[in-house]
Amino acid sequence: MAHETIHTDGTQDPMNVTNPEHAQRHIVRPLQYTYVFGTLLLFTGITIGVAYIDLKWANPVIALGIACFQATIGILFFMHVAYQSRLIKITIGVGFFLFLVLVTMTMGDYVSRAWGMW
Amino acid sequence: MDNALASTGLTTQPAPDPHPHETAVHAEHEHVALPQHRHHFETEEQQREAGSFGMWLFLVTEIMFFGGMFFAYLLYRNWYYPAFAAASSQLSVPLGGTNTAILITSGFCMALGVWAAEVRRRKMLVVTLILTTLFGLAFLGIKYDEYHEKYELHHIPGNNFNVSQFVNPAAYGIKEEPLAPDMAQKTQIFFFLYFAMTGMHAVHLIIGIGLLFWLTWRAHRGDFSSGYVAPIENFGLYWHFIDIVWLFLFPLLYLINRHPLH
Numbered sequence: 346m347a348h349e350t351i352h353t354d355g356t357q358d359p360m361n362v363t364n365p366e367h368a369q370r371h372i373v374r375p376l377q378y379t380y381v382f383g384t385l386l387l388f389t390g391i392t393i394g395v396a397y398i399d400l401k402w403a404n405p406v407i408a409l410g411i412a413c414f415q416a417t418i419g420i421l422f423f424m425h426v427a428y429q430s431r432l433i434k435i436t437i438g439v440g441f442f443l444f445l446v447l448v449t450m451t452m453g454d455y456v457s458r459a460w461g462m463w
Numbered sequence: 464m465d466n467a468l469a470s471t472g473l474t475t476q477p478a479p480d481p482h483p484h485e486t487a488v489h490a491e492h493e494h495v496a497l498p499q500h501r502h503h504f505e506t507e508e509q510q511r512e513a514g515s516f517g518m519w520l521f522l523v524t525e526i527m528f529f530g531g532m533f534f535a536y537l538l539y540r541n542w543y544y545p546a547f548a549a550a551s552s553q554l555s556v557p558l559g560g561t562n563t564a565i566l567i568t569s570g571f572c573m574a575l576g577v578w579a580a581e582v583r584r585r586k587m588l589v590v591t592l593i594l595t596t597l598f599g600l601a602f603l604g605i606k607y608d609e610y611h612e613k614y615e616l617h618h619i620p621g622n623n624f625n626v627s628q629f630v631n632p633a634a635y636g637i638k639e640e641p642l643a644p645d646m647a648q649k650t651q652i653f654f655f656l657y658f659a660m661t662g663m664h665a666v667h668l669i670i671g672i673g674l675l676f677w678l679t680w681r682a683h684r685g686d687f688s689s690g691y692v693a694p695i696e697n698f699g700l701y702w703h704f705i706d707i708v709w710l711f712l713f714p715l716l717y718l719i720n721r722h723p724l725h
Contacts, residue, residue, distance in 0.1 A: 382574075389567065392718065393560050396556075412710050412714055420703075423699075424699070433516055437523065444526055447530070
């Protein structure tokens with residue numbers, strides 16, 4: 346009986362036992378995948394086009410910005426993170442944050458050395 | 464608070480089932496009968512959540528793995544920018560761009576495959592997995608062509624590396640500023656990172672294609688068309704992750720300096 350009805354709003358499971366992570370099943374529809382697919386292709390075209398325009402320092406910034414945008418919609422919709430539990434969302438966020446911490450600390454070491462002065 | 468909720472929940476429950484024993488046994492049986500459900504998980508939702516969580520922890524370690532190489536790229540690009548710009552311009556944007564589109568299409572097929580498994584369409588799942596594999600193989604084919612061109616031009620780092628295209632580009636009909644010989648040697652660092660990063664990316668693809676053969680066979684057998692989606696979904700996460708790594712590799716390696724002033 347306990348397994349028959351599982352809802353994630355807590356009304357059927359006040360002690361939070363059967364589904365403690367509040368996992369929800371969400372099936373992403375093919376139409377939505379098609380939108381994401383089109384957007385990824387479109388922005389690949391944009392990133393190639395922009396690379397041929399001289400924008401000085403802004404070129405790598407725009408290229409990385411587009412790549413980050415593409416990665417974000419890929420992670421949210423192709424990889425279903427938009428519909429995952431908070432536990433998984435936070436874990437992924439922590440992963441990227443930790444990577445940024447490591448890059449920042451290593452860069453801090455790199456820029457603060459007296460290169461060529463010893 | 465929990466007790467209060469529980470007691471209000473009790474008051475709203477419908478009248479007792481006239482055949483409580485039968486219903487309970489049915490529900491219990493139906494649940495336990497699913498072959499993929501492991502007894503140490505309370506519910507299938509919990510099992511699936513634990514699986515996704517584990518897969519994501521693995522992918523986070525993969526971010527760190529590729530992240531190390533991206534960091535090396537960041538440092539050396541700042542250090543030897545002229546060499547990186549000149550070497551990057553020797554890569555083919557049409558081939559790289561085509562490969563990007565192929566990989567995105569492969570990811571789209573994989574996403575459709577996850578949907579097909581969710582709605583229990585066996586044939587569609589098999590077809591989407593085969594398409595995913597074919598696009599993955601097409602990517603590797605183009606990658607092989609690019610590697611082969613670098614081999615012929617002696618642009619693979621090592622003893623046979625040839626800097627002549629970079630110190631005297633005009634002789635090869637290349638409209639780039641010539642590099643000083645010491646800076647031209649640093650193009651080896653770009654090509655080393657190019658082969659290391661795209662090579663590790665390709666290794667991930669080859670592993671993925673191996674897994675796809677196995678998953679396609681199992682999907683054909685009907686393993687994933689009766690509500691057991693987790694292997695397809697978790698493989699999909701891996702495959703999309705590889706796509707996303709490439710979405711960063713492509714602009715960083717191919718598009719550094721495509722707008723020479725002259």
